[in-house]
Amino acid sequence: MSQAKLNVRTNFLRKLDPRVKIFLFVAFSLTAAVTPVSGERRFAAYFLFLLAIAALSRQSLARSIKQTALLFPFLLGLGLTIFLFGRETPAQKLNLFLTLGIKTFLILLALQLFFLTTEFYRFLKALESLRVPSLAVAIVSFAHRYVFLFREEVDRLMKAKKSRTFGRKKIRREITIVSHLVPAIATRSLERSERIYAAMLSRGYDRKTIRTLDVLKLRKEDILVGCLAIFLLVVIMIVF
Amino acid sequence: MRDKVLEVKELSFTYPDQTCALRGVSFAVHRGETLAIIGPNGAGKSTLLLHLNGVLRGPGRVEVLSESVLRKSLRQIRSKVGLVFHDPDDQLFMPTIFDDVAFGLVQQERPADEILERVMRILRALGLEGLERRSAAHLSLGEKKKTALATVLVLEPEILVLDEPASGLDPGTRRTLIGLLKKFSMTKIIASHDLDLVAEIASRVILMDAGQLIAEGNPEAILGNQDLLEGHRLEVPLSVVLRKALKNIPL
Numbered sequence: 118m119s120q121a122k123l124n125v126r127t128n129f130l131r132k133l134d135p136r137v138k139i140f141l142f143v144a145f146s147l148t149a150a151v152t153p154v155s156g157e158r159r160f161a162a163y164f165l166f167l168l169a170i171a172a173l174s175r176q177s178l179a180r181s182i183k184q185t186a187l188l189f190p191f192l193l194g195l196g197l198t199i200f201l202f203g204r205e206t207p208a209q210k211l212n213l214f215l216t217l218g219i220k221t222f223l224i225l226l227a228l229q230l231f232f233l234t235t236e237f238y239r240f241l242k243a244l245e246s247l248r249v250p251s252l253a254v255a256i257v258s259f260a261h262r263y264v265f266l267f268r269e270e271v272d273r274l275m276k277a278k279k280s281r282t283f284g285r286k287k288i289r290r291e292i293t294i295v296s297h298l299v300p301a302i303a304t305r306s307l308e309r310s311e312r313i314y315a316a317m318l319s320r321g322y323d324r325k326t327i328r329t330l331d332v333l334k335l336r337k338e339d340i341l342v343g344c345l346a347i348f349l350l351v352v353i354m355i356v357f
Numbered sequence: 358m359r360d361k362v363l364e365v366k367e368l369s370f371t372y373p374d375q376t377c378a379l380r381g382v383s384f385a386v387h388r389g390e391t392l393a394i395i396g397p398n399g400a401g402k403s404t405l406l407l408h409l410n411g412v413l414r415g416p417g418r419v420e421v422l423s424e425s426v427l428r429k430s431l432r433q434i435r436s437k438v439g440l441v442f443h444d445p446d447d448q449l450f451m452p453t454i455f456d457d458v459a460f461g462l463v464q465q466e467r468p469a470d471e472i473l474e475r476v477m478r479i480l481r482a483l484g485l486e487g488l489e490r491r492s493a494a495h496l497s498l499g500e501k502k503k504t505a506l507a508t509v510l511v512l513e514p515e516i517l518v519l520d521e522p523a524s525g526l527d528p529g530t531r532r533t534l535i536g537l538l539k540k541f542s543m544t545k546i547i548a549s550h551d552l553d554l555v556a557e558i559a560s561r562v563i564l565m566d567a568g569q570l571i572a573e574g575n576p577e578a579i580l581g582n583q584d585l586l587e588g589h590r591l592e593v594p595l596s597v598v599l600r601k602a603l604k605n606i607p608l
Contacts, residue, residue, distance in 0.1 A: 238452070262450060309446075312444070313447050313450050315412045315413075317450070318412050318435075319439075320464060321436065321464035322460075322464055
C-alpha cells in the first residue's frame with residue numbers, strides 16, 4: 118500500500134494546503150466582517166462564493182447550514198442585547214441584528230467548510246508552520262481530543278441513565294439527575310484524559326511538538342487557488 | 358545467569374489523594390523471561406507498570422538496561438519499554454488505526470517509508486490488515502486489544518509490558534492472544550488476574566498486595582499455593598488444580 122493510498126484526499130479543497138485555507142478563511146472573515154449594514158448584495162455574493170466552493174469540493178452546504186443553525190439560539194441571545202441596549206431606533210436595531218446575524222452565519226459556514234475539508238492533524242501542522250507557539254498548538258490539539266472524549270463519556274453515562282430510568286419523565290427529577298451527571302461526566306473525562314495522556318507519553322510524546330506523517334509542501338496549484346480566491350473576494354468588495 | 362534488563366529498587370509511590378500505591382517494591386527481570394505480576398484489585402500492579410517506562414516516577418530506583426529512568430533518559434527508555442494499557446480505548450486516540458500504530462514511530466521521527474513499511478508489517482502479523490483506514494471506535498474489543506498491542510510492537514521494544522492483556526476477551530480471542538504472546542521472544546512483564554494465562558506463559562511470578570511485594574517464585578510454587586493465593590483474594594487456577602489432580606491419579 119502506498120502513502121498516497123493511505124492519505125486519500127479526494128477533491129481540490131481537501132488537497133489544498135491547509136495554510137492557504139487558513140489564510141483564505143481569515144481573509145473571508147475580515148471581508149465579511151467589514152461589510153457595511155447596507156451590504157445585502159455583497160452578503161449574497163459571499164454566500165454564492167461559499168456555495169461555489171462547497172460545490173467544487175463536493176460538500177453538502179445544506180448539511181453545514183443545518184449544523185450552523187444550531188447556533189441560532191446564541192444569535193437570538195445576542196440580538197436581545199442589541200434590542201435592550203443602545204439609542205438606535207427599533208428599525209436600526211433590527212437592521213444591525215440582521216447584519217450581525219448574517220455575518221456570523223457566513224463566517225461559521227466558512228469555518229464549517231474549512232474543517233469539513235481539512236484533517237485536524239494537517240490543521241495543527243499548518244498552525245505550527247505558521248509559527249503559532251507550540252504551547253498554543255498543543256492546547257488546540259488537546260481541546261479537540263477532549264471534546265470527543267467528553268462526548269463519549271456523555272454517551273456512556275446517558276446509556277447508563279436510560280437503562281435505569283422507568284416511568285414517565287418528570288422535569289424536576291430529570292434536572293436533579295442531570296445535575297448529578299454533570300460532575301460525574303467531568304470527573305470521568307478528566308480521569309480518562311489523564312490515562313490517554315499517559316498512553317501518549319509512554320509512546321514517546323515529548324509534551325512539545327505534535328508530529329505527524331504529513332509534510333506540508335506548498336504547491337503551485339495551492340498558490341494559484343489562493344490568489345484566485347483572494348481576487349474573487351476583492352472583486353466582490355469592489356463590484357457589490 | 359542471564360543479564361538483567363530491568364531492576365526496581367525500593368520503589369514507592371503515593372497518589373495526590375494520599376493513596377499509597379507502592380511501598381518499597383524491589384525485583385529484577387532477566388532477558389527473555391516472562392514475569393507475571395499477580396495480585397487483587399488495588400494491589401498496585403498497574404501503578405508499578407506505569408513506573409517501568411517513566412509515566413509515573415516515585416521515590417526509589419528503576420533501571421532499564423542499566424540506565425536509570427530519569428527525565429533526560431525518558432525518550433530512550435520509552436523506545437525500549439513498550440507499555441500496553443488495560444483499556445485499549447485509552448491507548449487508541451488517533452483518527453485511524455494506521456495513525457495510532459504509527460504514533461510512536463512518528464514521535465521517533467522515523468522516515469515516512471520506514472513507518473509505512475513497519476506499520477503494515479505489524480498489522481499483517483496481528484491479522485489487522487485492511488483495518489488501517491478505520492477508526493478504532495468501530496472495532497470489537499478483541500480487535501482493539503490487538504491494535505493496542507500493535508501500537509507498541511511496532512516500536513520493537515526490548516521489554517513488553519502488558520496490563521491485563523486478556524481481560525474481557527472471548528475464549529477464542531484470548532487463545533489467539535496467548536498464542537501471540539508465546540511467539541514473542543522479547544522480555545515480557547504481564548500484570549493479570551487471569552491466573553490460567555499466567556500459568557501458561559509465565560516463567561516467574563510476583564504476588565503483590567497493598568502496594569507490597571508478597572511473594573516471588575516459579576509459577577508452580579506460587580500458583581499452587583492455595584493458602585497464599587486465598588490470603589490475598591486470589592484462587593488457584595483451574596489448570597493448576599487439574600494438573601495436580603492428574604498427577605495424583607495412578608496410571
